[in-house]
Amino acid sequence: MTDDLPHPLRSDALDNRQRVLAAARGLFAAEGVTVPMREIARHAGVGPATLYRRFPTKQALIAAAFAEEVRMCHAIVDEGLAEPDPWRGFRLVIEKICVLHARNRGFTEAFASAFPGAREFTSARERALAAVAELAERAKRAGHLRPDFVLDDLVLVLMANRGIRATTAAGQVAASRRFAALVLQALQAAPHHAPLPPAARLAPGAPGEPAGRGAVTGDARPRPWPSPRH
Amino acid sequence: MTDDLPHPLRSDALDNRQRVLAAARGLFAAEGVTVPMREIARHAGVGPATLYRRFPTKQALIAAAFAEEVRMCHAIVDEGLAEPDPWRGFRLVIEKICVLHARNRGFTEAFASAFPGAREFTSARERALAAVAELAERAKRAGHLRPDFVLDDLVLVLMANRGIRATTAAGQVAASRRFAALVLQALQAAPHHAPLPPAARLAPGAPGEPAGRGAVTGDARPRPWPSPRH
């Protein structure tokens, strides 16, 4: 979070930087990453130029704002892997990740859509996926996870989870929790499953953002990718 | 679809109207309702004024464009209610509605978020919900649906379904189908359920659109509601 910078910042600069980060965290969590840069600046009590100097691109700001969440994500998968019972570990990871996403709308969006420059998120996601793959393998062998589970199902679940929206923050978490419980119920091995329809090629990190337009940059069409000009 | 209008349109006007509708259908389905009005006009080979004359507000265009889907929705719930086996009817409705939404991104958005002026959608949704409530009651009594299912769970599932995104149209349908199968697996009555976490107050038709900004009008913040000026 407070990674040391090339040259130490002046005290006011550092203060502003932290205010910007706090504002960004709050707004991203509540409204998603589509919140205008201006508003973050306004909310932090600084001018736009200040914000752009500290974080030359919105991606940089997003990455910095969600460093905490990325760490949580890593902690969760580590915790799951450490669990001796693989099915318990699997359940733990699914539920905790769902709740983590439910708590932070912006993080969900950033985590779901990977684009150049947000290595943090793609790597976090890859790591989470790898961990779940490992857990799934073990849980299948232990006979607790249904054998036709594929890793894409996790992506499916995470994408589905991001579609859930409640009126209040607490409600959001509660909804995700219930959803995760349902999913786990479905994924648990049972004596007789109805066979699942085949898995599909999903859009794990494609530019397919929640709503198409105005994903991060507030831009129009899903352009190739608008790398920051300079 | 081709509802008779107050005064019969001139032939060219009617032709244009239908071209606009076709373009809107295609673009809404593929890209969602956030597609700019201009682009629909361009795609239909008409000017913006023509489009705005036929459909003074974007809501009107959306409502007209999705009349077909609304009818399908009604047909689905009727079919489900007509089914003698309530669990079979329940499954049928869940799966078909998921697939219907998967086929049409714009409809999903319009259906999910109810706002003044889109009576068609809210009424369609209310009707679908009522039908599923009825089916659920019957299926519970028959012992096939888990007794702790609540109607909000359907909303939960539909919201979750809308979060799913695949790279291709076919993939989208396949993903939704698999998702629906998983959900139905979870909802099926079983000898021993883990108890579900409590249901939460969701945002059934709140302005909580898919991505917050630029939902329909391409507008900025979730304003109260930007009723079309005139």
Place this chain on the structure above:
DNA sequence: ACGCTAACGGACGGCACCGTCCACTTAGCT
């Protein structure tokens, strides 16, 4: 105490979209 310079915020030009107005075109009736 003082100056140097990093840091600040207001202002600017650009872009995309929206919804409306207006001078021309053209379908349909006599």
Place this chain on the structure above:
DNA sequence: AGCTAAGTGGACGGTGCCGTCCGTTAGCGT
């Protein structure tokens, strides 16, 4: 064939956001 009103598309003004420039402010080292 000619008239007339419905219809059309291009142009316009407005809004919101973006990212950058520049004159001013105020930390910090001496």
